Amino acid sequence: MQQFVFGGGHIVLPDRVAEDISIVIGDGRIEAILPHPPSPALPRVDLEGRWLVPGFVDLHVHGGGGADFMDGDVEAVLTACHAHLRHGTTTIFPTTTTGSPHRITAMLDACRKAIEQQQQNVLLGARMEGIHLYGPYFAPDKVGCHSTEGCRPPEAKEYLAYLASGMVKIATCAAELPGATEFYRQAAQAGCLVTCGHSNASWSEMELAYRAGLRHVDHFWCAMSSVASLRQRFGTPMQASMAEFVLATAEMSTEVIADGCHLAPELLRFAYQLIGPQRLCLVTDCNRALDQPPGQYRFGHFEDGTLLYSDGQVGWTSDRKSLASSVRGLDWMVRHMVSVVGIPLHDAVRMASLTPAQRSGIDHHVGSISIGKRADLVVLNKELQVEQVFLGGQLVFDSLQDRDYA
Ligand SMILES: [Zn+2]
Numbered sequence: 001m002q003q004f005v006f007g008g009g010h011i012v013l014p015d016r017v018a019e020d021i022s023i024v025i026g027d028g029r030i031e032a033i034l035p036h037p038p039s040p041a042l043p044r045v046d047l048e049g050r051w052l053v054p055g056f057v058d059l060h061v062h063g064g065g066g067a068d069f070m071d072g073d074v075e076a077v078l079t080a081c082h083a084h085l086r087h088g089t090t091t092i093f094p095t096t097t098t099g100s101p102h103r104i105t106a107m108l109d110a111c112r113k114a115i116e117q118q119q120q121n122v123l124l125g126a127r128m129e130g131i132h133l134y135g136p137y138f139a140p141d142k143v144g145c146h147s148t149e150g151c152r153p154p155e156a157k158e159y160l161a162y163l164a165s166g167m168v169k170i171a172t173c174a175a176e177l178p179g180a181t182e183f184y185r186q187a188a189q190a191g192c193l194v195t196c197g198h199s200n201a202s203w204s205e206m207e208l209a210y211r212a213g214l215r216h217v218d219h220f221w222c223a224m225s226s227v228a229s230l231r232q233r234f235g236t237p238m239q240a241s242m243a244e245f246v247l248a249t250a251e252m253s254t255e256v257i258a259d260g261c262h263l264a265p266e267l268l269r270f271a272y273q274l275i276g277p278q279r280l281c282l283v284t285d286c287n288r289a290l291d292q293p294p295g296q297y298r299f300g301h302f303e304d305g306t307l308l309y310s311d312g313q314v315g316w317t318s319d320r321k322s323l324a325s326s327v328r329g330l331d332w333m334v335r336h337m338v339s340v341v342g343i344p345l346h347d348a349v350r351m352a353s354l355t356p357a358q359r360s361g362i363d364h365h366v367g368s369i370s371i372g373k374r375a376d377l378v379v380l381n382k383e384l385q386v387e388q389v390f391l392g393g394q395l396v397f398d399s400l401q402d403r404d405y406a
């Protein structure tokens with residue numbers, strides 16, 4: 001690939017926004033960051049005052065563009081990867097739900113085949129770095145919108161097969177379930193980011209889990225324990241919950257669904273201020289209804305997943321009483337954090353790129369505009385909307401030309 005340069009705009013680095021610098025791309029990577037505008041000798045992409053940000057990394061995402069990763073076929077996987085690419089996500093961790101072992105195995109197989117296709121063709125959507133094994137090890141009182149039938153405590157015979165596939169890079173289990181400690185140990189040994197979600201765990205259960213390798217909590221404030229929920233479980237004295245454990249433990253990270261429907265701005269600001277951009281990730285937790293009209297959809301497999309309703313802003317359970325995941329991309333979450341919550345753009349971008357890359361152990365090659373990393377880059381316009389997406393230095397989506405190169 002020919003060398004070229006980005007310049008003439010605001011370049012979003014992990015700790016600041018830089019002006020009047022240039023980013024040299026060669027061989028699909030970021031070759032140099034120069035402290036001056038690009039020399040006219042090299043072909044260049046003139047940003048014309050727009051923003052250049054690293055491609056986003058989504059740790060928790062179920063689908064998009066009408067497809068759910070649990071549909072279990074290659075076409076569905078690539079459809080969802082492609083839908084999120086248009087929203088600036090260049091690295092994606094397809095996330096399972098509470099399905100039967102058969103369904104989860106089919107999902108892993110479909111993702112493996114889709115990754116092989118992506119290795120041959122860069123135009124096939126956001127790159128998968130691994131799977132987030134998310135359902136089925138949820139606490140029965142915190143299942144949220146997931147199907148309760150598919151929920152179960154972790155059994156080694158089942159999960160060791162998933163871990164042995166080498167596909168699982170993020171692994172969730174509710175800390176209070178029987179067998180959770182062994183699950184955490186095995187997942188940590190397999191190199192996963194180990195996380196607790198859909199759980200009513202107490203501080204002492206979290207401490208045990210932490211010793212077994214737990215380092216992350218899924219969607220903070222959603223389907224997780226609180227002092228009040230633990231009072232119902234244990235009575236008095238009141239006990240600290242997952243929330244206090246994360247706030248008090250520097251090595252723990254977490255994530256928020258910043259779609260404006262799940263959490264009010266003051267909670268997002270609280271998380272940003274008290275947990276901080278180094279250990280707080282933005283995730284979409286998006287279902288298949290991304291970029292689809294309002295209506296009824298299935299969460300999980302298209303035949304027997306739980307019914308959900310999208311009103312075009314967010315997903316609801318079919319009785320419309322509880323939220324059931326988002327219908328937004330990471331670009332929306334970044335805009336919301338900047339324009340409604342009021343945090344600096346470089347911190348919002350960091351929470352959608354470098355921090356999730358670090359937590360999932362892939363920051364040596366993606367997650368920031370740094371020398372040597374893959375040139376997965378997104379051009380945002382002045383309203384922070386996605387205009388162009390580059391994967392490995394190659395233009396793969398251009399909203400101005402309304403052009404998909406897939
Ligand atoms: Zn969830």
Ligand SMILES: [Zn+2]
Pocket residue numbers: 060061062095134285325
């Ligand atoms: Zn989810």
